[in-house]
Amino acid sequence: MMINCFIGIITFLTTYGSATILSDPYTTVGKLNGDLSLGGLVPIHNSYDAATEKCKNLDITNIMRVQSMIYAIHSINQNPAILPNITLGYEIRDTCVSRTVALRQSINYFYDDRSERSSNCNTADTPSSSDSYQNCTSDVCGNGTDSSTEIKTDSQGNNNVNRDKIISVIGPLYSSEAFIVGTLLSNLHVPVVSPLATSSLLSDKTEFTTFFRTVPSNSFQGRAVTAVIHYFGWNYTAVLWEDDDYGNSLVEEFQRSAKEKNVCISKVILFPKRPTASQLQSIIKELRALKVTVVFIASNAKMAHEYFIQATIANFTGITYIAPISWSQSSSIISEIDSDIIGGTIGLTLGSSKQYQFESYIKSLTACNNSGNPWFQTYFRSNVAKGDIPVNACIPVSAWNDSSKITNSQTITSAFIFNAIYAVAHALHDMLKCNRDHCQSLPEEKFDTKKLVAYLFNVSFVDASRENFSFNQNGDPVHIRYNIVNLQPNGKNVVSKTIGAWLTTGQAIINDSVIVWNKARLHSGVPISACSSDCPPGTYRDSFSNDKCCWKCISCYISSISNRTNAEQCHVCPYGYLPNSNHTSCVKAVPVTIDIGGLLSITLMVILAICGSIVISFWIITILHRHHQVIFSSNSILIHMSYIVLLYMLASSYVFLLPRNRQFCMVTIVTYTTSATLLTAIGLSMTSAVVALFSEVMASCRYSEHFKTKGQPLLVILLLCIQIVIVLLWLILSPIATYMRIDFNYKIYEMCHFQSLVGPIVSLSYIGILNVIYLGLAIKGRHCPDNFADAKYLCVACCINMCIFTFMVLTYFITFGPWQAGISSFSLVACAMSFLLCVMAPKINIMLSFPQLTITVK
Ligand SMILES: *[C@@H]1O[C@H](CO)[C@@H](O)[C@H](O)[C@H]1NC(C)=O
Ligand SMILES: *[C@@H]1O[C@H](CO)[C@@H](O)[C@H](O)[C@H]1NC(C)=O
Ligand SMILES: *[C@@H]1O[C@H](CO)[C@@H](O)[C@H](O)[C@H]1NC(C)=O
Ligand SMILES: *[C@@H]1O[C@H](CO)[C@@H](O)[C@H](O)[C@H]1NC(C)=O
Ligand SMILES: *[C@@H]1O[C@H](CO)[C@@H](O)[C@H](O)[C@H]1NC(C)=O
Ligand SMILES: *[C@@H]1O[C@H](CO)[C@@H](O)[C@H](O)[C@H]1NC(C)=O
Ligand SMILES: *[C@@H]1O[C@H](CO)[C@@H](O)[C@H](O)[C@H]1NC(C)=O
Ligand SMILES: *[C@@H]1O[C@H](CO)[C@@H](O)[C@H](O)[C@H]1NC(C)=O
Ligand SMILES: *[C@@H]1O[C@H](CO)[C@@H](O)[C@H](O)[C@H]1NC(C)=O
Ligand SMILES: *[C@@H]1O[C@H](CO)[C@@H](O)[C@H](O)[C@H]1NC(C)=O
Ligand SMILES: *[C@@H]1O[C@H](CO)[C@@H](O)[C@H](O)[C@H]1NC(C)=O
Secondary structure, three states: OHHHHHHHHHHHHHHOOOOOOOEOOOOOOEEEOOOEEEEEEEOOEEEEEOOOOEEEEEOHHHHHHHHHHHHHHHHHHHOOOOOOOOOEEEEEEEOOOOHHHHHHHHHHOOOOOOOOOOOOOOOOOOOOHHHHHHHHHHHHOOOOOOOOHHHHHHHHOOOOOOHHHEEEEEOOOOHHHHHHHHHHHHHOOOOEEEOOOOOHHHHOOOOOOOEEEOOOOHHHHHHHHHHHHHHOOOOOEEEEEEOOHHHHHHHHHHHHHHHHOOOOEEEEEEEOOOOOHHHHHHHHHHHHHHOOOEEEEEOOHHHHHHHHHHHHHOOOOOOEEEEOHHHHOOHHHHHHOOHHHHOOOEEEEEOOOOOHHHHHHHHHOOOOOOOOOHHHHHHHHHHHOOOOOOOOOOOOHHHOOOHHHHHHHHHHHHHHHHHHHHHHHHHHHHHOOOOOOOOOOOOOOOOOHHHHHHHHHHOEEEOOOOOEEEEOOOOOEOOOEEEEEEEEEEOOEEEEEEEEEEEOOOOEEEOHHHOOOOOOOOOOOOOOOOOOOOOOOOEEEEOOOOOOOOOEEEEOOOOEEOOOOOOOOOEEOOOOEEEOOOOOOEEEOOOOOOOOOOHHHHHHHHHHHHHHHHHHHHHHHHHHOOOEHHHHHOOHHHHHHHHHHHHHHHHHHHHOOOOOOHHHHHHHHHHHHHHHHHHHHHHHHHHHHHHHHHHHHHHOOOOOHHHHHHHHHHHHHHHHHHHHHHHHHHHHHOOOEEEEEEOOOOOEEEEEEOOOOHHHHHHHHHHHHHHHHHHHHHHHOOOOOOHHHHHHHHHHHHHHHHHHHHHHHHHHHHOOHHHHHHHHHHHHHHHHHHHHHHHHHHHHHHHHHOOOOEOOOO
16 A cells, blocks of 8 residues: 555656656545545546557646535535535546546546555545545655645544435536447436536437536527527528537537528538548638638538638638637637738627635645645646746645636636536435424435435526526526627737626627627628528519529519518419509409490491492392392392391491490390391291292292292291390390400400300200201292292302301300400401301392382382
């Protein structure tokens, strides 16, 4: 034992003073005995050599974190309000930033795996270990009279350290270590409260059932970054990330919350593992090509530093970077990278208030009154005690030449460490049902750490920053605050200035007026980061590439509108509505009517005037020659009737051009069906007269005068009456409505709507059947040696009539608007004129050519 102790001292003395001290991580333990103890896992050395199982490079920042633990436990022990008659001890171990060591150390809290190591000076596992530590150190540090309270407690109290006294482990500080320690201790049902492990994976309570932390999970950083980007209205951003747990969780949460807030991420670029300069240069080239102005670097400080070195070489300026906690305060970046490159960066820092009392406490520490932290003494001897400073001098930290660095590094993180320790203390306080002056007696058997986990989930207290502290169901802190900093150019370099904060409420609170942006940015004022400008109403956004942040604005198609900015698509106006001129809203459609003074109307009127005058002149001629043989041999009433029908038809044809509505539709139907029926009926009765005449001539050369004078007009009226009945039934049984029809030029026309096709079909079929009979009779009588070949002309007229009729019916149903009106009217005119020219014109011709064939009236 003593021999080993001396060997330890000799080893120590021989390595003392050299730059690197190799030390066995398992032998040195910072320890205080108490009724119950907290474990502490801190990476005091920052590298571990697995081959020799030795650690090197003492990290003063983490040594001071050990000091935070000691300080917090002391203040709890001195505070009568928490755990009144219970003394908390501690047992702090080094993890050397190694998962192996961290695992081994956490096993050491509960199982003895160190029997072969227990011989060294500082081990805590033998009853006399603390004494031996004191003895060893007293050789080095002064006269040993100023040993700290810890040692005294230790030597006065029960030196037989009971492993069952470890109720919880504070730490580890790094996520990589926390995974392994968290997994192990979850299996042992021992609560682990990490002050600084930020990986979002640790929130998974199915795996890390007893893991708590007082620092926000990385995933909140993603949300905070989104809030910052949203605050400045940037939505064309690039993300550079490193494929490790840190980068992953940051990017994952950033993408998720960006989607929620409608912030567009243009490009997500992965840093290669151990990137070469040329790989980083090609990333920079890509960013240049993208023309992004805001870049979020989700990586550790080392990677960000390498990137910035390449960005400096490439003179890649004008970018506003967004920094996560990992590098926003990184001294290597802040002090080495040119302000042209990183000036104007907006970063996040852990938001916790400065612990002034603790700061003055560490400034007062000396190597002589801080034996509870053995690494503090080692650091003092190896790094501070040089030149005129003797190794046994009791010089307070405030007099060390790097004192400001030591104290500054604590200002942010110590609050998280205090919270971790206070959370356990308060949970224990609740669990032991402590009142003002005493707690329940401790159980005889092993302490129930599982129960402590349940109390930790419910713990709630006001922390040193006077904020309420509690854990959520994932063991994460409920109240989160990130400070938002701006890296402002200061000569060649930058300084970090706090410009605002982000709280769990989700809003970034930023004081814009103090921000200094990157000098070389493209826009003055707040940098603008958008690929495309907004699409105004009346257009829609069309992404033209996979890059969904960039788009083109395309005008809405002719019948559709968009009434908001950045519409994804245009909407077709509802029935009866048309877009306004700028396609921003639908307006009630006003149907286009045919212009009375328009070309169509004028043309029709001219034609009607010509046709009408022809009909009238024919009629006058007929009246003048009323005693002519032609009239006599035909039926004079029928001939006069046909003139009237022809005029009626010409008049009806104009009806099609009138503005449409329900009444108009009915009038059109009536005029059209009656005029078509009348014309056919006249033709039919003329043919039947011809045929009858012919038959009678063949039979007896006599024919009924009675039929000739009365029968034919009566037949016409009878046939017309049938059609009128059909039409009346049609209009009564299936009333006519109207509908809107849009043409290719997006003019809207009101159209007649036949609710049922039965009416039109019956009515038109009736006309069709009459025509067929008419044609049949005309064909039958075409060779009749009738006077003036009436039947032949009637046959031609009927054929023309049928063609026009068919054409008109078909086109009526497939055309609309002026086309429909025009075709319908001209068809009617054509029907009338074909009859006039085929049937009446030959008669007139004969009358005029052979005026002598007059029959003297008896
Ligand atoms: C430590 O030193 C004290 C006296 O200074 C002595 O009584 C004690 O036995 C020593 N302990 C060990 C383990 O050597
Ligand atoms: C040693 O102890 C004496 C009192 O016992 C004290 O006055 C003196 O300052 C101490 N020396 C050191 C270096 O601490
Ligand atoms: C992008 O930013 C512009 C300007 O700040 C904004 O008008 C637009 O709505 C944003 N687009 C999205 C998708 O957030
Ligand atoms: C870097 O680029 C800026 C403009 O972007 C230019 O003013 C400056 O001269 C360049 N510096 C070097 C070293 O090329
Ligand atoms: C340590 O000792 C120095 C003087 O030696 C004293 O000022 C300081 O308060 C002490 N600190 C602690 C924590 O005991
Ligand atoms: C502090 O002193 C040591 C040794 O004297 C020296 O190596 C180191 O650079 C100094 N540090 C500062 C920040 O001056
Ligand atoms: C605290 O006080 C209570 C009541 O006096 C006692 O039962 C218990 O054992 C004490 N606890 C300790 C750790 O001394
Ligand atoms: C924690 O709080 C919940 C609800 O407030 C309660 O049901 C539960 O019993 C509490 N657990 C402990 C261990 O006090
Ligand atoms: C802490 O919680 C109490 C009640 O639970 C509330 O009154 C107080 O305002 C809270 N303090 C802070 C800083 O949120
Ligand atoms: C845009 O149109 C939709 C439906 O077409 C309507 O619900 C909404 O109120 C309109 N918005 C505006 C601002 O006119
Ligand atoms: C669209 O046109 C209407 C008039 O037609 C006008 O009042 C309105 O301001 C225009 N809207 C836009 C966005 O141009």
